[in-house]
Amino acid sequence: MPAQLIDGLALSKKLRLQIAQQAQALSEQGLRPGLAVVLVGEDPASQVYVRNKIKACEEAGIHSVLQKLPAQTSQQELLEHIAALNADASIHGILVQLPLPKHLDADAVIEAIAPEKDVDGFHIASAGALMTGLPGGFWPCTPHGCLQMLDAIGCELRGKHAVVVGRSNIVGKPMAMMLLARSATVTICHSATADLGAITRQADVLVAAVGKEKLITREMVKPGAVVIDVGMNRNAQGKLCGDVDFEQVQQVASWITPVPGGVGPMTITMLLANTIESAQRAAGKK
Ligand SMILES: Nc1nc2c(c(=O)[nH]1)N[C@@H](CN(C=O)c1ccc(C(=O)N[C@@H](CCC(=O)O)C(=O)O)cc1)CN2
Numbered sequence: 001m002p003a004q005l006i007d008g009l010a011l012s013k014k015l016r017l018q019i020a021q022q023a024q025a026l027s028e029q030g031l032r033p034g035l036a037v038v039l040v041g042e043d044p045a046s047q048v049y050v051r052n053k054i055k056a057c058e059e060a061g062i063h064s065v066l067q068k069l070p071a072q073t074s075q076q077e078l079l080e081h082i083a084a085l086n087a088d089a090s091i092h093g094i095l096v097q098l099p100l101p102k103h104l105d106a107d108a109v110i111e112a113i114a115p116e117k118d119v120d121g122f123h124i125a126s127a128g129a130l131m132t133g134l135p136g137g138f139w140p141c142t143p144h145g146c147l148q149m150l151d152a153i154g155c156e157l158r159g160k161h162a163v164v165v166g167r168s169n170i171v172g173k174p175m176a177m178m179l180l181a182r183s184a185t186v187t188i189c190h191s192a193t194a195d196l197g198a199i200t201r202q203a204d205v206l207v208a209a210v211g212k213e214k215l216i217t218r219e220m221v222k223p224g225a226v227v228i229d230v231g232m233n234r235n236a237q238g239k240l241c242g243d244v245d246f247e248q249v250q251q252v253a254s255w256i257t258p259v260p261g262g263v264g265p266m267t268i269t270m271l272l273a274n275t276i277e278s279a280q281r282a283a284g285k286k
Pocket residue numbers: 048049095096097098099120141142232240259260261262263264265266267268
């Protein structure tokens with residue numbers, strides 16, 4: 001029997017309704033949640049993602065501000081914009097769309113965001129909170145969205161072997177920490193991993209977050225595994241596809257996320273959720 005689909009669009013829709021209710025409740029108490037999105041340059045994909053974030057805010061009743069800066073913006077100018085947003089009480093979340101133009105130091109820019117407004121969860125304070133399990137910080141949106149999808153299908157993680165392929169600070173590492181926090185046994189694989197398939201075949205839960213089309217083939221997946229595809233690649237025909245050979249792997253997995261319509265929409269949903277969380281903290285409600 002082919003795998004069941006984990007529908008990120010449907011789950012997002014459901015969660016965004018709850019988020020809209022939370023935004024309305026806060027607004028009625030005189031605190032409208034606010035998100036600032038900073039886009040530097042004209043990367044076409046980033047423009048689409050940013051537009052979708054602003055639209056999602058509008059639909060959820062979250063106040064949003066889009067700051068579009070030219071590609072030649074200097075590091076100093078960008079840091080000044082962030083400092084102004086840090087000081088703006090109407091803004092509870094700040095994100096700088098990545099990737100940034102090459103002349104900018106993304107790490108320094110992220111560290112300049114006030115940790116209490118770091119709704120992307122990329123600041124070192126958020127990473128530290130996730131790593132230690134201590135309160136504060138925000139969980140990065142993409143891996144948090146993956147966890148929500150696992151919860152939505154009732155996937156028990158305790159004692160399961162979860163394999164994360166990819167070790168980025170944005171997805172792979174935080175995903176591994178979240179799975180560990182749920183008492184899964186976690187293995188992280190990366191470009192230097194010897195015999196990747198021998199490890200992925202042990203996975204009860206397999207998360208692919210590499211950015212390489214069809215990296216995960218049917219032979220690399222244990223029958224009955226839950227497969228989460230974070231990849232976002234364009235194939236030779238220009239079609240959006242993940243890291244998993246979907247047609248083949250869906251023959252052996254029990255559950256699988258599609259691309260598009262899987263993890264992607266959940267990324268924006270968790271951004272909205274973090275913005276609400278930040279506003280609630282500012283209101284002293286959390
Ligand atoms: N500051 C950030 N920059 C980036 C992040 C991030 O979380 N914060 N993640 C990615 C891009 N991204 C959000 O910013 C993002 C990517 C994809 C999707 C999405 O919904 N994808 C759709 C397909 C869209 C399409 O057709 O192109 C899907 O998978 O169904 C949402 C958000 C890098 N930068």
